[in-house]
Amino acid sequence: MDKVIKSCNEESNKIISKIKDLDNTIIKSHSVLITIKEKINKNQDNINKITYEIEQELKPINENLENSIAEILEIQQKIDKKESFKVQIADFTDKRSEFQKILDSYKESDFSSDIDLNYYKNFGIEISNLLTKWKYKEDGSILFDEKALDITINGEPRINQGKGHRAFTYAAFVIGLMKYTQKNDLSNAGFVILDSPLLNLKEKATSQDHELSETVQNAFWSDLSNTPENEQIIIIENKEPSDALKEKINFIRFTGDDNEGRKGFY
Numbered sequence: 001m002d003k004v005i006k007s008c009n010e011e012s013n014k015i016i017s018k019i020k021d022l023d024n025t026i027i028k029s030h031s032v033l034i035t036i037k038e039k040i041n042k043n044q045d046n047i048n049k050i051t052y053e054i055e056q057e058l059k060p061i062n063e064n065l066e067n068s069i070a071e072i073l074e075i076q077q078k079i080d081k082k083e084s085f086k087v088q089i090a091d092f093t094d095k096r097s098e099f100q101k102i103l104d105s106y107k108e109s110d111f112s113s114d115i116d117l118n119y120y121k122n123f124g125i126e127i128s129n130l131l132t133k134w135k136y137k138e139d140g141s142i143l144f145d146e147k148a149l150d151i152t153i154n155g156e157p158r159i160n161q162g163k164g165h166r167a168f169t170y171a172a173f174v175i176g177l178m179k180y181t182q183k184n185d186l187s188n189a190g191f192v193i194l195d196s197p198l199l200n201l202k203e204k205a206t207s208q209d210h211e212l213s214e215t216v217q218n219a220f221w222s223d224l225s226n227t228p229e230n231e232q233i234i235i236i237e238n239k240e241p242s243d244a245l246k247e248k249i250n251f252i253r254f255t256g257d258d259n260e261g262r263k264g265f266y
Contacts, residue, residue, distance in 0.1 A: 120144040126183075127151055127176035135219040136168065164200030168216070171197035175224075178231060191232035198239045221245045236265075 124144035131137050143152050151158050151173060158169050174192045181188035198220065201213050221241035225248040227233055241249070255261040 117146070120146050123176065123180050124151060126180040127172050130172045130176050130179075130223070131169070133219065133223045134172070135215050136172075162200075167197050167199070168201050168220075171220075175233060178233075182231060190230065191234065193234045193236070195236050196238065197235065198237055218242065221249075225249050 121144070124142055127144070128137075128142035131142060137153070141152075141154055144150075145152050145157070148157060148159075151169065153161070153169065158166060158173075161169065171194050174194065178188055178190070178192050180186075182190070198217050201216065217239060218241075222245060224233055224235075225241075225245050240246070240253070241251070253261055254264050256263060
């Protein structure tokens with residue numbers, strides 16, 4: 001019996017010893033845990049500090065960098081476009097020089113033509129007659145320049161006139177060409193189309209110029225209203241003829257309104 005009690009005491013002592021060891025281990029572990037928590041808290045403070053720095057300092061810097069990069073890219077695009085335009089300008093300059101050489105060569109060369117000069121003369125007379133009917137000129141010389149392939153008015157090239165007068169005299173050129181070819185049985189389409197030959201005829205604000213413009217316009221419409229049936233002249237113009245002349249021509253007014261007349265050309 002004593003042996004049994006002794007054995008139980010020994011086992012109890014061992015258990016108690018182990019419990020003490022466990023207690024010591026727990027205490028040490030708790031101490032380690034506290035240390036770890038302190039490190040975690042410290043690290044969390046560092047993380048919060050870094051996060052704050054990122055938000056308050058680094059993020060604005062990053063945004064500024066992004067904006068700077070975007071500006072640099074935009075500038076680079078403009079530089080690329082500029083370089084592209086330089087190439088195009090150089091190409092156009094070369095082509096212009098090439099065409100200028102051709103033009104200079106044409107101007108310097110002796111013009112030769114197999115066309116009888118009487119054709120040019122008579123064509124010029126046809127244009128002159130039209131401009132006389134249209135009361136554009138009472139006198140003066142209108143000739144066809146075979147080199148420029150255009151007319152001169154009192155020795156001055158047509159191209160030197162103002163915009164409105166160029167358009168009006170060009171109308172005489174085109175209509176005169178149709179009439180001349182009709183009279184001489186030469187190939188022609190039998191019709192011409194003119195865009196705004198009268199719109200810019202009045203180029204000065206003087207009353208004299210205004211009277212000239214009105215006189216010429218009325219004479220122009222009056223003459224064209226007598227166009228023969230074998231010819232057709234189509235004119236797109238903002239300025240309208242008189243009501244009396246509208247009755248003599250096929251006058252169509254584009255109203256721009258779905259509910260009134262004809263809205264538009266198409």
